[in-house]
Amino acid sequence: MRLVSLHAPEAPGLGTLEADYLPAGFVAVLAPDSRVRRALHAALSGEAGPDASIVTSPRGPDPSLARLPDRLADRLRTGRGLADLDAVVEAGTRALAWLDGLDRIEAARGRLARLSGANRDGAPPPALVARMHELESAPAECARLEEALRRHREDDVEVAGDLEQATMEWLRERQDAETRLQAYRDRARELKARLRQMEEAAEATPCPTCGRPLADHFDTVLETFRDEWEGVVQDGSWWRRRREQLEGKPQSLQELESRALQLHAAALELAERVHAARALVDELDELRARVGPEPATGTTAPGESVARTVDDALAEAGREVVAAARHRLLDRAAAYLLRLSAGRLLGFRLTSSGRTALVGPEVDLSTPPDEDGAAARLAVRLAAVECIHEAVGSRHAALVVGDPFDRLEESVKVRAADLLSERSRRNLVQVLLVTRGEVVDLVPEAFDGVLEYRRDATGGGLRPVPAGSGVIRLRA
Missing domain, CATH: 3.40.50 (Rossmann fold)
Structure with missing residues (x-):
């Protein structure tokens, strides 16, 4: 749009x-x-x-896209609320899977849960239990991210202090060079003016100490002032070059600034990921409060085993739809990532913990550097937006x-x-x-x-x- x-x-x-x-x-x-x-x-x-x-x-959004949950189409179009690569992949996968039939599968599971005898005798719906199992690792992941954020913030504060000190030293040296250069220029002008006066007055030039004419001492005094003027000019030239050297920021200071910016950006990104992880932990706590302890194993109602079998089949179908959607998304995104990295990164893979990693001829990054992560997020967002609009036949994809x-x-x-x-x-x-x-x-x-x-x-x-x-x- x-x-x-x-x-x-x-x-x-x-x-x-x-x-x-x-x-x-x-x-x-x-x-x-x-x-x-x-x-x-x-x-x-x-x-x-x-x-x-x-x-x-x-004027308005495509009705087919408006039915996507959690404003997935808008989030992928704008990138808002997608803190990291895993969040982008999850949003794109869920949106594609929803358009491929996951919405109907979820609706069928919901109706089955409402109609099954499991709900009548107080047992939790299978979908809620399955979601709880999906979120079991959320507290550990949240703790890991919080620890990483703490370390990044400590590094950020340390580098910021080093940057401030280095900046003050550079400014102090530059000001010192400017002050000394100005002093040498003033002294050189003063000596040059005195030499001009002496050359004009010749032997009648008054002595700078007693005020009497120099007479026979004129050549000696003139040579002394000329030597001093040449020395001042030579020293002033050195300070002029020194000031020019300090005009731009030193390489070490530029590297510190770059490091500080990278750490600050990484801390902001980690803070967003921690916020998202805490939301998952809150969701898990809410589900536990709603579901309560899992019922003890025992006899089941006559239709309960059938309902669970059907729900398991629907859940498996949903997982297959999600897997196919993820494969389609990452297959296209891999082509874009290959182009962005000039062949250094070939695509994506899922780790044992379910996170998205980058792979290449000589690299396998489960935690990609900031630049690679930014390129990967752009590639996945672009692929997701295109795939979503192709799925509904829309010609109004935007980014x-x-x-x-x-x-x-x-x-x-x-x-x-x-x-x-x-x-x-x-x-x-x-x-x-x-x-x-x-x-x-x-x-x-x-x-x-x-x-x-x-x-x-x-x-x-x-x-x-x-x-x-x-x-x-x-x-x-």
Whole structure:
């Protein structure tokens, strides 16, 4: 579903936001500040405040997609609420499985649970028990993520302290070089002016100490001042070069800044994963409170064994549908990941704990680095959105790409821009890329439009800027 225009009087984190026209195709939305980019991503994802006026094409969502649970289609389109690769794979798999018949299987299991004698004599529905078994590992996973988040935050604080100290040292050295250079320049000007006066007055030049004419001592004093002036000029040249060296940030400081940004981003991502894990733990606690202790093994009601057999068969059918959907999703995503990584990453596999790992000719990453994880999430989201719209026969697939894009390496950004540009000309009516903007300078020909966030006295807005491919028409 393409976003055409957006007018929000109170967009969270932005205030007034005006976007009179958002073109189709691959569109870059530029904002230098990370906080503004996050707010823009949220606004373009539909979270622009209660009084926002949003025009889309078509006007409403596809009815086939609207029936997906938990707003899966919107979450995959925007990436909101999908904290990590596992969450993206789970959302895409569930959406595809739902469209492939999982909804009917779940509905049948629900009706069976309501009609079976198991519910009449107080036993819990099999679906709830099965869900409890699925969530048994949630507390341990939550504890693992919380410990990882604690370590990341400790590293983040330590590196932030090192960065602050290194920045202060660099600024102090640069200021010292500037002060010394200015002092040498002032002394050089003073000596040059005195030399000029001495050369003009010759032997009548007064002695700088007693004030009497130098007479026969003129040449000696002149040579002394000239030597001092040359020494000051030479030392001043050294401090000028030193100041030029300190004009830009040292490599060590740049590396510290990069490390601090990576740690901060990783901590934010881990915090989102911890939040999602805690939600699963809360769900498990709620199910335990509803279901209570599992009933002791004993005799069953006449129809209970039949109901359980049917429910087991339906559950197995559901698992097969989910497995097929996951295979279809990851098969397409693997092709995109292969392209983004230039062949270094070949695809995905499931670990024994059910998590998604990346595989390649020489790597097998159950916990991928931040850059690889961001590329994998983009590949899976793109594949999921395309597969979902193909499943319902929709021609209005769209994508909003935000923060993870700027964490990609420069070469991966270029390949990602080429891929998104290509898919926007085939399967996607619109791709909105919220970014700092370096990729626009690298591959301007990939974009169909570029919008820049600007603020003035009346508020903020997205304004078109000249970029991208030009069209030249020649007339005879």
